[in-house]
Amino acid sequence: MNIPVGVSNRHIHLMQEHVEILFGEGYTLTSLKELSQPGEFAANETVKVVGPKGEFPSVRVLGPVRSLTQLEISLTDSFSLGVKAPIRSSGNIEGTPGIKIVGPQGEVTIEQGVIIAERHIHMTSDDATQFNVTDGEYVSIETVGERSLTFHQVLIRVKDTYALDLHIDTDEANASGLKTGDTVRIVK
Template identity: 55%
Template sequence: MKKALPIALSNRHIHLSEKDLYVLFGEGYELTKMKDLSQPGQFACDEKVDIVGPKGTLKGVRVLGPVRKNTQIEVSVSDAFTLGVKPVIRNSGDIVGTPGAKIVGPKGEIEIEQGIIVAARHIHMHTTDAEYYGVRDKDIVSIKIDGPRGLVFNNVLVRVSEKFHLEMHVDIEEGNACGVKNCDLVELIK
């Protein structure tokens, strides 16, 4: 029996710390929710910033909320080349030793020494989903994509929490490479 789950493509975005939010948008500023994202409590904001690297700039990078402990910029491999930084594939939150950049907002700018990652492909699962799929938090699985550009994604991290909603995340380049779109069903292979 195939064990299918939905996939979602993630475009470049930034998560801001409260301190950095205040420098970029003004003291006491609160993010403006544009729309909810699939993961409970996460949302896309109206706010955008520019990311300036050694070789180029990404203009209008969407801010995602809520604020986090550390500022983190998630880009594609092509975006990293545009900025002129080494593309470092990491799990979200693992920013030690990653490249930094200048971030420009409407009220100010900051220079971060680290925080740019190419997000590693991963699956969010609720605890009941993990039971159904027979996996545990931090397991590594493969995902099969059918279709004319079908392929198998290896090294997919499973993240399990009672706060998560079932969904696999890949960056937009990975999704485009195999021809999937948001909400397509893909197959988990243990």
Template identity: 50%
Template sequence: MISTPANPTLDRTTIESIVRQIVLQQTRGAANDGRSELVVSTSARHVHLTDEHVEILFGKGHTLTPMKDLYQDGFYAAEETVMIVGPRRRMLPSVRILGPTRPHSQVELAFTDAISLGIDVPVRASGKIEGTPGCVLVGPQGVVELSQGVIRAERHVHMSLRDAETYGVKNGDRMNLKIISSCAVTLEDLLVRA
């Protein structure tokens, strides 16, 4: 027999996790006139950090704390945030860090964020940061000045290997994605990340 509290409460993270699992279960392999369906989500401004930069910004020995799993297996939004400062000395406070850590730190901004900061930001595939502008990252324990790494992420689609196989694509391929809704749109030439 399972014992439950008389007045159970669920926090936001738990509820989001439950909803995400239900949506994924309902859409995996679902047929809609012979078409498989994907869960589509968007990503706001965020930062990827190296282990070294995590320690500089948050203190020696600190590691990222997973807050919410992302749709791509093994990736998560961390509890930690940083402030981004641009050459105009304008800032974006509380920008979310995504984990796990990476070999090179990188900042992904929207076009309007970059304009506000005074950064002429190129469109690049994630990880392709050579020759890109930098910025300053401010954390509770320190500051990191990036000489490069600020990009506007090229439009892309993350999917599981299973979904990639279903759609006949592989990592690095290009595809079109048609979103069927009351405001239908087709996104063309998306980079596949599987």
């Protein structure tokens, strides 16, 4: 069975406190479009992120708000910003670098929260049974096409509210020639 691919460009998740600092007191994020995972959306809002070496003037905010602020970038982006972002699963920000975030109403500097998101597959428990995998397990996936390759160390994330989807960043997509909507398969 094939797994659909979702290519993830740089983006930021914000906690409500930071939304209000950046966009104004009582501000609520507004949805530009729904994402592959139920309840998640690309917001109309963007922010500027400023690192020691460079900046990105328009980083998309993803909603809904989270319990912590986290900037997800690619390895190439980390060079451009001048930060040594580690590869981590979402939410695992302990000991990661910080960054300055600038919005239309204010700015905030986070002490930690910049990561390169670990490639992962979202799936339901039924999907996990069908693929014979478990939450937290690492698998390999195989791509097809002119730049076909095998990715190792792909994290399985199981939750019944998830939709089946492989998340990779733009560097990984470019290396393999993948785009959102393509498919891959698990090889153990």
